[in-house]
Each structure stands twice: as structure tokens, then as C-alpha cells.
Amino acid sequence: MTGLTCTLALTLAAPALATGIEPPSEEVLAEQMAEFLTDAPGSIFAMNPFRAEQTVTGEDGLQVQLISTNPAINTWFVLRVEEADARRPSFYHLENTDPEVWQISLGGDGDDPFILIEGDDDAEECAPWSGRSPELEEAGDTGLPYAPLCDGRLYLRNRVSGSRTNREAIAEFLRDNVIFGDSIVNLIKGTFYEDAFLEDSDEIEEADAGAVVEALGQANLSRFPVMNASPGFDLVGAEGGMEAGSWYAVEDAPGIYSSVMQPGMISDEILNRSGETNWLDGVERNANVYLVAFDMSQFELGYELGTDHPSFGWSSRPSGAGRDWSIPGPDGFNSPAPLVMNGMLSPALLDRVAATFTGGYKRDHGAWRFGPMATYNNGHHYGFLVNGTLLSRLWPGLATIYVLDDGTFGMTTWTEEMNELLPRLRFARQNGVALINPDPETGEGVPGDLVTSWGGGNWSGSADAQLRTLRAGSCLREVDGRQFLLYAYFSTATPSGMARTFQAYGCDYAMLMDMNSQEHTYMALYPQIDDDDWIEAEHLVSGMANVDQNSRRGAIPRFVGFADNRDFFYLLRRE
Numbered sequence: 001m002t003g004l005t006c007t008l009a010l011t012l013a014a015p016a017l018a019t020g021i022e023p024p025s026e027e028v029l030a031e032q033m034a035e036f037l038t039d040a041p042g043s044i045f046a047m048n049p050f051r052a053e054q055t056v057t058g059e060d061g062l063q064v065q066l067i068s069t070n071p072a073i074n075t076w077f078v079l080r081v082e083e084a085d086a087r088r089p090s091f092y093h094l095e096n097t098d099p100e101v102w103q104i105s106l107g108g109d110g111d112d113p114f115i116l117i118e119g120d121d122d123a124e125e126c127a128p129w130s131g132r133s134p135e136l137e138e139a140g141d142t143g144l145p146y147a148p149l150c151d152g153r154l155y156l157r158n159r160v161s162g163s164r165t166n167r168e169a170i171a172e173f174l175r176d177n178v179i180f181g182d183s184i185v186n187l188i189k190g191t192f193y194e195d196a197f198l199e200d201s202d203e204i205e206e207a208d209a210g211a212v213v214e215a216l217g218q219a220n221l222s223r224f225p226v227m228n229a230s231p232g233f234d235l236v237g238a239e240g241g242m243e244a245g246s247w248y249a250v251e252d253a254p255g256i257y258s259s260v261m262q263p264g265m266i267s268d269e270i271l272n273r274s275g276e277t278n279w280l281d282g283v284e285r286n287a288n289v290y291l292v293a294f295d296m297s298q299f300e301l302g303y304e305l306g307t308d309h310p311s312f313g314w315s316s317r318p319s320g321a322g323r324d325w326s327i328p329g330p331d332g333f334n335s336p337a338p339l340v341m342n343g344m345l346s347p348a349l350l351d352r353v354a355a356t357f358t359g360g361y362k363r364d365h366g367a368w369r370f371g372p373m374a375t376y377n378n379g380h381h382y383g384f385l386v387n388g389t390l391l392s393r394l395w396p397g398l399a400t401i402y403v404l405d406d407g408t409f410g411m412t413t414w415t416e417e418m419n420e421l422l423p424r425l426r427f428a429r430q431n432g433v434a435l436i437n438p439d440p441e442t443g444e445g446v447p448g449d450l451v452t453s454w455g456g457g458n459w460s461g462s463a464d465a466q467l468r469t470l471r472a473g474s475c476l477r478e479v480d481g482r483q484f485l486l487y488a489y490f491s492t493a494t495p496s497g498m499a500r501t502f503q504a505y506g507c508d509y510a511m512l513m514d515m516n517s518q519e520h521t522y523m524a525l526y527p528q529i530d531d532d533d534w535i536e537a538e539h540l541v542s543g544m545a546n547v548d549q550n551s552r553r554g555a556i557p558r559f560v561g562f563a564d565n566r567d568f569f570y571l572l573r574r575e
Helices: 025-038 135-143 167-177 182-193 347-351 416-425 495-504 542-546
Strands: 052-057 063-068 076-082 092-095 105-108 116-120 122-126 146-149 154-157 258-261 289-295 300-303 353-358 382-385 388-390 399-404 410-415 426-428 433-436 445-447 470-480 482-493 509-515 521-523 566-571
Touching: 052 105, 063 105, 063 347, 135 146, 135 154, 289 353, 300 399, 347 353, 347 566, 353 399, 353 470, 353 509, 399 416, 399 509, 410 433, 410 470, 410 509, 416 426, 433 470, 433 495, 445 495, 470 495, 482 495, 495 509
Parallel strands: none
Antiparallel strands: 052 063, 063 076, 076 092, 092 154, 105 116, 116 122, 146 154, 258 289, 289 482, 300 566, 353 521, 353 566, 382 388, 382 426, 399 410, 399 426, 433 445, 433 509, 470 482, 470 509
């Protein structure tokens, strides 16, 4: 198939199984791999060639099938239950609440089928279908995004509606119901919202900068004024303002640091390099940038899809050879069914959550309209993978953030050779092309080749190619062998300004996340507090709190307190 090596089936073996389900035979694995390597696999199962399945038939004709989408990750399962007198089978999306402990399989062949859950010198038999117990039906009736089963060892993932703000609902109404709706939205955005969130703080003369985090040092700036600006976090030593380009520890949040600057402060040796980026105008030079750094030795990174986005069908952008109208989506399907995307962090992870931030473009914007990349590989729809389950193909040439089964975190431009990692991937999300990537000769982070190309880089913006708007990005930086994940909120910026900023902060690789509004660039921390039964969010920018929901008790944070229509990343404190 185009863009993927045809030798993948030969170079990849079935992953070592963590579950009790028997691995596929070599013959079955070869068949599943051949199905995956076609241009349009056609189903969520065909997209996951390393899946393993087990079927048990009871003496009364009840047939139960358990499918692990990726046994090496041991998290997502599909349960298929067919009663002897049923007109059609029922499907359920199950999630293992502790993949490191619980091993899932089926038992009871020829008798009464059951799910066998083993781990920690403990074992439980569970049969939650109607023939033995109404537990599955009751879990579905709760309406909860995650409903516990089998004494909490499994969750049933239920279909729910994701929350959305009025602005996003209006934008989607225009796009879906008004002729030229997308142009109208871009016109409104360019006329009324351009620089709407611009911040250009005053400088404070002779103020105490507070404590600087020595491990991260300072950004490469030409000057280091103390700024009358700060994120929505409580910082150690920043009572009198923040010194531009310096790092400050976030109170009650070990391993998390924050910084602020403006692109116009970047040193001339970076800012004035010719041929790498476009020139930054006066507005962008004076626009505040807020950054957060995570010491990844203390955190695990995860990723979850929203109830609606990024979605699975075609983007409206590709045309001609970049789009095949004979199939419902670039991978041959437009729905993840029977899998369920519910836009919320698993309750099993709530006690460790440290931060969340929104993901990348929705599907309609996550493909190329112009340039060479619009004309092949189906227009390069951005790929994504959750809990070891490939939901949309990862394409070579796209900026990718990923996590392996051993917790290894990386950010890179995907290549065909990296497809060998597919059976080991736990999470992955693609979003366009690199803002910063390593120079092949020096290893120094330099702007990507398409940073200056509006259409070629698919950077979006207003309808007349005005690139400056509110944006967010992330980067990977290594300091003395220690990895840091940086998330940056640009109150108004172009890709060139983003690239120069990430250069100044010594990033090795950087990519765009989302843009245009604070709901799309949402980022929140959850500091360690004594009150264990309530999670309070501290937002990178105060306006982001408007996306949370209010209750009698207080604000309920997005992504961790209710289902959302957008995809998001989350960071967990390591156990």
C-alpha cells in the first residue's frame, strides 16, 4: 500500500501476550496483517493486526467472544455476547482498570462461559451478561462514561455526549448548516477574533525575579526583564513578577515548572537567522507566551479521544487523488464501533492525574487542502492511537507524539521504519509537521522545512492566510539526560514565532497542538492537595476556567470531571 512498507508483515512478529487469550496462529496473524496493509482496512478490527481473540460456547448455545485489541498493552477489549435465541449479538467495549495487574481471558467452554480475571495471587470469575447476571445491562443504564464491572476490575465504556461551549457549537452549526459556513467562520475569526486573546504585559523595573529553576536554566533571550505577567498557577518566588525566560516551580506540584516571555525578547542569534522562518511583526513580538515544563522522570503521558473529535471520516480538505469517495473514510470506516470514545479520563487514574491539555486538530482540519501532501496518502489525515489500539493510520512525514509500552515518551517525525513500533505503542497522536526538529549534522533544534509555508504546512489561520492567531504547541527537551515535556500557550503567534520560541528554550523537537480559542488550547494542573475527594484545577490562563462546569460544590474540571467532545493528553504522577 502507498506510504507503508509492504515488508511490515515480515518484520513484525506477534507481541508477547500479557493476557490469557491465546495469541493468533502464524496463519491468522499473516491474514490479519494482510488485511491491515490494504489501502482501506475497512474496520477498527482490521486496523489492529495484532489483536487476539477467544470464543467460548456454553451448553445452552450462548456464545461469548473476547477480543483484545492489543494484548501487549492489555487495556481495551471487545466483548461479543450472542444468546441462542437472539436476533443479533451484543457488543461491549471493556477497559481493564489495572493492565499491570489484571490478566483477562474467557473460561467455561462447553459449560457456563465466564470472564476470568487473574492477578496479584487473586482470581475472579465474572459473567455479567443477561444469562447469568444483569450487570452489563445495569452498567449500560447508568449513563456513566465508565461503569464498573466485575468488582471494579473492568469498566464498561458507555456512549455519552461530550460537552461543548457556545462558541464551538455556533461554529459547528455554521459549518454544518450554512452554505460556505467554513468561510463565514474564518471571516468572523479573522475580523473579530484575530489577536482577541493577545497579552502584552508591562515590564517591572528592578523587581525581584524570584527563584530560578537551575536545572532548566534560562531561555536564550537578548534581555531578561521582570514581567507583570504570570500563569494561573501559584509559583515559588514569583511574588514580584516573573523574569522573562526563567523557570519557576509550581507550588504543590513537584516536577512542574512555569515560564513566561515574548518572542521579541529572543536573542538576535536566533531571531535574525535568515531563511529559516518568516519575519515577526510588532504585534507578535510583544505577545505573551506562557510555558509549562514537566519533568518526565516523574510523570507518565497518556492520550484519550473526545466523544466527537478528531472523528474517523473524511476531512473535507483533500480533493482529487487525495480522496477516495467510494469508501466512508481514509481507513475505510467512519466510526470506531464497537469501540466507544467518551472524552474523559478513566476514574482508575484520577488519584494520580497531574495535568491535562487539549490535543490536536479535529478530523475536518487534520488533513491537507494544498500542496503535495494533499495529493497522496489520502491527503495525510492525522493519525492517532489510544491504549494500544490504532484508530487512524500513522503516516510517515507527520509530527508525532507517542508513548511505548514501557512508558518511553517521544516526539518525532514518523517514518516508515517506525512502523516496527506499532505492536508496542500505547499512545500516539499526529498533528501536522514539525515546528522544530534536530539538524541532521549538529543535532540542534532548528525550524522545520514547512514552517514558512501556509498551505504546505497546513498551519490554518484565517481565510486570507493570516497566520497570526492564538496557538498552542508542545516540545521535547533533554537536559543532562532528563526528558522534559513543554507545553506553550501563545496569546497570538505564527508558526515562525512558535518555532523561534521553542528554539530559544532549547527544544529538540516541537509540534503544533490546537489553536484559535482558549477552549481549544485548554491546559490545567491538579496540584497535590489534602482534600482527596475533590479535584480542583489551576489553569494556565484564567479564561480557560470558563470551559469547566459549575456545581454547588465548585467547578468541575474538563476532561477529568465530565466527558468532552475534544481529544486530550493527560499526565499521571508515577507510582
